[in-house]
């Protein structure tokens with residue numbers, strides 16, 4: 505049996521897939537979980553109960569239909585989608601990245617992003633057999649404009665991902681530099697995907713580009729807003745372009761329960777906005793405390809995480825884990841991230857615990 509399985513897999517599964525590693529999630533039960541940029545605040549009990557009652561009335565014996573359309577309309581209103589543009593839903597923005605990659609995976613195509621950035625850009629290119637070109641950021645994680653423009657001229661990427669703010673660095677790149685990169689992509693007739701996963705915590709967004717720059721797509725997620733478990737991402741752009749990418753979407757990719765929960769959350773957007781304010785306050789507290797720690801160098805963040813360099817990231821990560829605090833050691837992701845740790849902003853109590861564990865582990 506095992507021999508048959510091995511032989512069959514070797515014959516039918518693409519060799520390049522067999523050589524890849526799956527997206528890894530570290531086990532987190534029992535830890536202060538500050539590793540994956542979740543919103544640490546649950547809904548207040550009264551809202552939890554109201555949500556439960558609403559979910560209890562959902563017609564789960566039917567395929568999803570109208571609620572997906574209702575959710576698209578509610579998200580379009582929430583984001584301020586301009587005329588001539590449309591919005592499509594993904595099972596998290598991860599699925600949208602996959603669909604974009606599938607849509608643009610022409611033979612010889614190149615996808616690009618600055619590095620370090622969100623790992624799924626490169627991984628989803630690899631999954632489609634598309635060449636991925638990463639362009640290193642500067643040592644302070646700013647866009648290297650000259651290198652980006654040269655790489656765009658050289659490779660004419662079909663897709664360029666710009667995470668604004670960026671993960672895992674947390675910073676928001678200079679808007680004038682982004683403008684020039686967006687213009688260069690227009691000259692080469694390539695698409696720019698502005699990934700605004702962390703927009704709820706940032707001082708600016710890219711919605712003004714929609715309707716004006718037809719080769720720009722803006723991608724968002726409800727994950728960092730407070731619904732990481734619900735899996736709703738959305739992609740916005742010129743209607744004709746969204747219609748093409750939407751053809752690749754699996755039918756019924758958004759569960760009726762997910763759509764209902766997301767509609768509920770949007771109806772209570774004020775509660776989530778309050779939580780985002782708290783998170784931004786705690787981000788500044790975390791950043792300042794990190795600045796005051798000898799040997800620690802944090803970078804200013806516009807997201808709900810702070811990246812910091814420490815003398816020995818592996819030892820500090822292990823020490824914090826032993827003290828019950830789970831962060832992310834991103835050192836191995838890219839040479840520029842040597843000895844860097846990414847710390848998600850928790851509740852005020854979680855930030856206190858995180859800082860104490862960090863001080864004890866340095």
Ligand code: PMP
Pocket residue numbers: 540541595596597598599622667670671699701724725726727732736737
């Ligand atoms: N984009 C960026 C920049 C991210 O950091 C993440 C998740 N960490 C995602 C997209 C994916 O988010 P989701 O699939 O939860 O919508």
